[in-house]
Amino acid sequence: MPASVPEKPSLEGLEEKWSARWRRDGTFVFDRSKARADVYSIDTPPPTVSGELHIGHCCSYTHTDITARYWRMRGKEVFYPMGWDDNSLNVVRRVSVNYGVTCDPHLPFDAGLEPPGPNTKQKVPVSRPNFVALCEQLTTELEQKYFDLWTTMGLSVDWDQTYTTIGGRAQRVSQHAFLRLLDRGIAYTQDAPTVWDVEYKTAVAQAELEDRELDGAYHRVAFTGAAGDDLLIDTTRPELIPACVALVAHPGDARYKSRFGETVTTPLFRASVPLRAHPLADPEKGTGLVMVCTFGDMTDVTWWRELDLPVRSVMAPDGRLLPVTWGAPGWESADAGAAQAAYDEVAGKHVKQAQKRMVELLRESGDLRGDPKPIRHPVKFWENGTRPLEIITNRQWFIRNGGRDDDLREAMLRYGKELRWHPDFMRVRYENWVNGLTGDWNISRQLPFGVPIPLWYPVDENGEVDWDSPIRPEPEALPVDPSTHVPPGYTADQRDRPGGFVGDPNVMDTWATSSLSPQIVGGWVDDPELFEKVFPYDLRPQAHEIIRTWLFYTVLRSHFEFESLPWSDAAISGFVYDPDRKKISKSAGNAPENPTNLLAEYGADAVRYWAAGGRPGQDTALDRNQFKIGRRLAIKILNASRFALQFGEPPEDAVPAAPLDLALLAALRTTVAEATAAFDDYDYTKALERIEPFFWSFCDDYVELVKQRAYSGDASALATLRTTLSTILRLFAPFLPYCTEEVWSWWQDGSVHRAPWPSRDELAAGGDGDADETLAAVAWALGELRRAKTEAKRSMKTPVVRAVVRETAERIAAIRSAESDLREAGVVGELTYEESPDPSVTAELEPA
RNA sequence: GGGCCGUUAGCUCAGUUGGUUAGAGCGCUUGCAUGACGCGCAAGAGGCCGGGGGUUCGAAUCCCUCACGGCCCACCA
Numbered sequence: 067m068p069a070s071v072p073e074k075p076s077l078e079g080l081e082e083k084w085s086a087r088w089r090r091d092g093t094f095v096f097d098r099s100k101a102r103a104d105v106y107s108i109d110t111p112p113p114t115v116s117g118e119l120h121i122g123h124c125c126s127y128t129h130t131d132i133t134a135r136y137w138r139m140r141g142k143e144v145f146y147p148m149g150w151d152d153n154s155l156n157v158v159r160r161v162s163v164n165y166g167v168t169c170d171p172h173l174p175f176d177a178g179l180e181p182p183g184p185n186t187k188q189k190v191p192v193s194r195p196n197f198v199a200l201c202e203q204l205t206t207e208l209e210q211k212y213f214d215l216w217t218t219m220g221l222s223v224d225w226d227q228t229y230t231t232i233g234g235r236a237q238r239v240s241q242h243a244f245l246r247l248l249d250r251g252i253a254y255t256q257d258a259p260t261v262w263d264v265e266y267k268t269a270v271a272q273a274e275l276e277d278r279e280l281d282g283a284y285h286r287v288a289f290t291g292a293a294g295d296d297l298l299i300d301t302t303r304p305e306l307i308p309a310c311v312a313l314v315a316h317p318g319d320a321r322y323k324s325r326f327g328e329t330v331t332t333p334l335f336r337a338s339v340p341l342r343a344h345p346l347a348d349p350e351k352g353t354g355l356v357m358v359c360t361f362g363d364m365t366d367v368t369w370w371r372e373l374d375l376p377v378r379s380v381m382a383p384d385g386r387l388l389p390v391t392w393g394a395p396g397w398e399s400a401d402a403g404a405a406q407a408a409y410d411e412v413a414g415k416h417v418k419q420a421q422k423r424m425v426e427l428l429r430e431s432g433d434l435r436g437d438p439k440p441i442r443h444p445v446k447f448w449e450n451g452t453r454p455l456e457i458i459t460n461r462q463w464f465i466r467n468g469g470r471d472d473d474l475r476e477a478m479l480r481y482g483k484e485l486r487w488h489p490d491f492m493r494v495r496y497e498n499w500v501n502g503l504t505g506d507w508n509i510s511r512q513l514p515f516g517v518p519i520p521l522w523y524p525v526d527e528n529g530e531v532d533w534d535s536p537i538r539p540e541p542e543a544l545p546v547d548p549s550t551h552v553p554p555g556y557t558a559d560q561r562d563r564p565g566g567f568v569g570d571p572n573v574m575d576t577w578a579t580s581s582l583s584p585q586i587v588g589g590w591v592d593d594p595e596l597f598e599k600v601f602p603y604d605l606r607p608q609a610h611e612i613i614r615t616w617l618f619y620t621v622l623r624s625h626f627e628f629e630s631l632p633w634s635d636a637a638i639s640g641f642v643y644d645p646d647r648k649k650i651s652k653s654a655g656n657a658p659e660n661p662t663n664l665l666a667e668y669g670a671d672a673v674r675y676w677a678a679g680g681r682p683g684q685d686t687a688l689d690r691n692q693f694k695i696g697r698r699l700a701i702k703i704l705n706a707s708r709f710a711l712q713f714g715e716p717p718e719d720a721v722p723a724a725p726l727d728l729a730l731l732a733a734l735r736t737t738v739a740e741a742t743a744a745f746d747d748y749d750y751t752k753a754l755e756r757i758e759p760f761f762w763s764f765c766d767d768y769v770e771l772v773k774q775r776a777y778s779g780d781a782s783a784l785a786t787l788r789t790t791l792s793t794i795l796r797l798f799a800p801f802l803p804y805c806t807e808e809v810w811s812w813w814q815d816g817s818v819h820r821a822p823w824p825s826r827d828e829l830a831a832g833g834d835g836d837a838d839e840t841l842a843a844v845a846w847a848l849g850e851l852r853r854a855k856t857e858a859k860r861s862m863k864t865p866v867v868r869a870v871v872r873e874t875a876e877r878i879a880a881i882r883s884a885e886s887d888l889r890e891a892g893v894v895g896e897l898t899y900e901e902s903p904d905p906s907v908t909a910e911l912e913p914a
Numbered sequence: 915g916g917g918c919c920g921u922u923a924g925c926u927c928a929g930u931u932g933g934u935u936a937g938a939g940c941g942c943u944u945g946c947a948u949g950a951c952g953c954g955c956a957a958g959a960g961g962c963c964g965g966g967g968g969u970u971c972g973a974a975u976c977c978c979u980c981a982c983g984g985c986c987c988a989c990c991a
Contacts, residue, residue: 356991365989498987709950856957863948
């Protein structure tokens with residue numbers, strides 16, 4: 067036995083030992099001298115660095131790592147970076163708490179800033195560049211934690227290739243790309259109705275909306291027709307009656323057909339609004355008559371646009387009702403005094419209070435008919451927000467996305483078809499999304515933190531800002547922060563002055579930067595040579611819930627810049643659910659299921675084994691049983707390898723020759739072929755499902771059958787054991803990197819993870835056919851002998867005095883070819899055969 | 915409201931283009947100290963393949979329908 071084979075192999079300590087060695091040896095460092103055709107590149111998702119990584123992360127990142135390791139062994143130079151997403155609200159909160167600061171873009175940069183630290187009662191406002199610097203500082207600290215976990219998990223990431231989403235490089239790429247789109251008119255600014263979060267006081271994009279069920283009520287309210295009659299509507303938003311600009315009914319609705327075009331008067335405010343027809347009005351709902359406000363929901367926006375209605379806005383950015391002067395232009399009323407008196411009751415109030423007061427007023431005036439009917443209905447929220455969204459009108463930046471452009475939409479759908487999805491059905495989600503786009507992508511956010519829109523605007527002598535003539539930064543100045551940097555041709559004291567300039571106050575949607583992840587990590591702006599080696603990428607692994615954001619936007623940006631897909635394949639992971647069938651979330655951070663505990667208890671190979679059971683797109687159960695099985699498998703590999711290696715080197719000229727050995731290699735060839743095909747189809751789970759049974763059958767049947775020959779130094783047996791072991795280790799290496807590397811080191815040079823993936827060709831010694839009957843037939847006969855012993859409750863080494871094998875002629879021939887192996891393994895004395903269509907074995911055991 | 919995925923032994927999952935008595939591992943039961951492994955080895959029990967229709971000589975596999983679980987999308991007054 068090689069001296070390096072331990073007496074008692076163990077999994078303990080393998081993670082530390084080998085992850086350190088891989089790092090030291092640069093085993094996974096990307097070699098950029100390789101040609102593009104020899105590169106396999108991955109657009110790794112950057113986990114957000116604000117919280118804890120949970121077992122779900124471990125699962126999906128393992129999937130990617132298994133894939134990366136496979137392609138590396140296939141001879142590809144794998145570009146496998148890691149990112150940190152620090153451009154998020156979660157990070158803002160954490161930075162704020164950790165350093166005791168808030169971000170105030172109006173402040174100048176302070177080079178000597180000393181943040182007060184945690185537990186500060188009064189948070190200190192700091193400039194945006196200072197805040198970003200603190201963010202990078204925190205990220206650096208948290209990165210270590212993430213790095214440790216990923217390293218223990220055995221991710222074969224090249225740690226020289228990392229990126230963040232708020233750091234200097236990301237900002238430079240993000241601003242550079244924005245300016246390019248601005249040049250081409252693909253990015254544009256517009257004053258328009260915007261989905262608005264009143265808590266954060268920022269616009270948000272369609273892709274970041276979600277519905278939440280909320281309590282509400284239908285209020286039946288009377289409007290007054292031209293003839294002084296009642297026109298009843300149902301509304302859940304009575305506080306928006308002052309913002310009402312029309313009533314709408316379905317064009318075919320007999321109740322209102324004759325009255326389209328009529329002027330109607332609103333209750334309390336006595337404003338004149340038209341009664342109009344539009345097919346989106348549903349005759350089945352309420353009274354069939356709807357109040358159109360600017361703006362209560364997205365349908366209002368549609369009606370407002372398509373019916374060419376005026377704007378009468380009452381919503382302030384903070385969710386309170388704006389002050390309004392009734393009787394002024396745009397606020398005409400038949401009784402301005404009464405209107406003002408009513409409105410003053412609600413002005414300045416938050417939506418909820420305003421609604422309450424408005425209902426009281428309507429009740430007093432007699433315009434509310436009956437009691438409000440409570441309902442539960444879906445309401446739109448920003449996914450990061452806690453209060454319902456409003457729609458207000460203001461200036462925003464947009465990027466075209468196909469929502470208002472059929473050609474672009476078609477192009478985006480074509481990319482969806484071209485992309486190889488794993489699993490394929492995830493394509494449907496993408497198509498649903500693209501087909502459902504209702505407008506362009508609003509990329510501007512009115513948040514203090516983020517990548518700034520890199521523009522300034524001139525201010526004329528009257529103090530008016532010319533929003534349509536943005537001042538651009540010099541390309542080499544990027545990244546810039548217009549809140550502290552001064553535009554070309556101006557001086558700092560001209561900021562916010564007549565004749566001077568203003569900085570664009572907005573930052574970009576975080577997706578506007580992360581959608582450039584291939585460009586950021588690949589060196590699009592600052593390392594074109596690298597970019598040429600990795601783009602378009604081979605793989606985008608990601609979660610299904612961000613198909614509409616990250617995936618879609620990345621395809622969009624790639625289309626604009628390169629007119630190509632950013633990657634050929636997308637692997638969409640499912641989520642992990644706990645034993646109660648609930649989705650594992652971050653809050654489970656300290657649960658027993660946290661990754662650190664599980665890794666300590668079962669080892670990385672075991673956790674990876676469990677993860678490997680989750681196919682792309684399929685949800686995975688957190689099942690400790692699978693960890694246990696994975697651990698046993700890893701231990702078994704150590705022990706089986708020890709066995710196979712204990713006989714020393716086979717002779718130089720040894721080749722597999724014995725029928726049983728050839729049969730084993732034939733079965734192995736089949737296994738290799740099937741596993742390879744599965745891997746090529748991104749079905750690592752299926753690959754494992756082929757490899758694992760082969761390995762167990764190798765241990766339980768072949769090894770038992772070959773033992774005697776192995777102990778006596780039979781060259782064919784020894785050669786077969788070594789060849790098979792080498793192959794098995796390489797097949798398992800992507801899944802179980804630690805135990806396979808450990809065994810590899812006992813008898814091979816270099817890393818198993820840089821060894822070539824097994825092929826049929828290298829197993830061609832003694833034939834190149836597929837699995838034949840020999841192994842199965844002999845294993846069956848051995849099993850029958852074992853059964854006889856088990857049923858007699860005797861030990862497996864109990865001698866069989868006489869055995870009769872009844873089988874078909876063909877199978878008897880197969881068994882005979884390995885008869886001596888069978889006799890040794892079964893401890894059989896006299897062995898005879900009978901042809902029979904009804905297979906059986908009779909065994910006469912030595913008396914106890 | 916539209917769409918997608920799933921429903922196979924107690925548990926976690928396989929079941930290729932429909933083909934003889936439906937598979938694996940774990941768990942369970944019963945045994946076994948055999949010179950790699952007792953974190954081992956051997957054997958055994960255990961399924962009307964979610965329900966109901968249909969196509970077929972034959973269906974877990976194809977079609978229809980329903981139920982349940984989960985997810986995505988939606989203009990939700």
